[in-house]
Amino acid sequence: MRRLILAISVLLLIVGFGVFEQIYIVKLYDRTRSRAEEVKAAISADVTSALSAAEELKEGWLRDRSFLEAVTPHNETKEMVLRIAELIGYIEAKDDKSATATVEIILEMCANTPHILAFHWEHIF
DSSP states (O other): OHHHHHHHHHHHHHHHHHHHHHHHHHHHHHHHHHHHHHHHHHHHHOGGGHHHHHHHHHHHHHHHHHHHHHHSOHHHHHHHHHHHHHHHHHHHTTOHHHHHHHHHHHHHHHHHHHHHHSOOHHHHO
C-alpha cells in the first residue's frame, strides 16, 4: 500500500511539474510578446526612443529565461538572446527598417516557440 501511495505521489508530482512548466512557458512568451510590441510601437514613433524599451525587453528576457533553460532545449532561448541583441544594435544604429524587421521576427518567435515547446503526443511517439 505504501508503494502505491508513493508511486501515485511521484506521478502527481511529475504531472504537476509538467503543467507548471507549460503555464510558465506560455506566460513567459506572452510577457516577451507584449514587451516586443512596446518596442515596435516605439520604433514606429521614433527609433532613438526605442532603445530603453529594447533594453527592458533584453533585461526581462535574461531575468526570466533561467528556468526555461533548465527545462527546454537551449536553441530557442539562445536565438531569442541573439535577436534581441541584433534589435538593440539596429536601434543604436538608427536603422528603423532593420529594427522593425527584427522585432517582427521576435514577435513571430513569441507566437511559434510556445507551440514547439508545448506537450503534444506526436512529440513523444
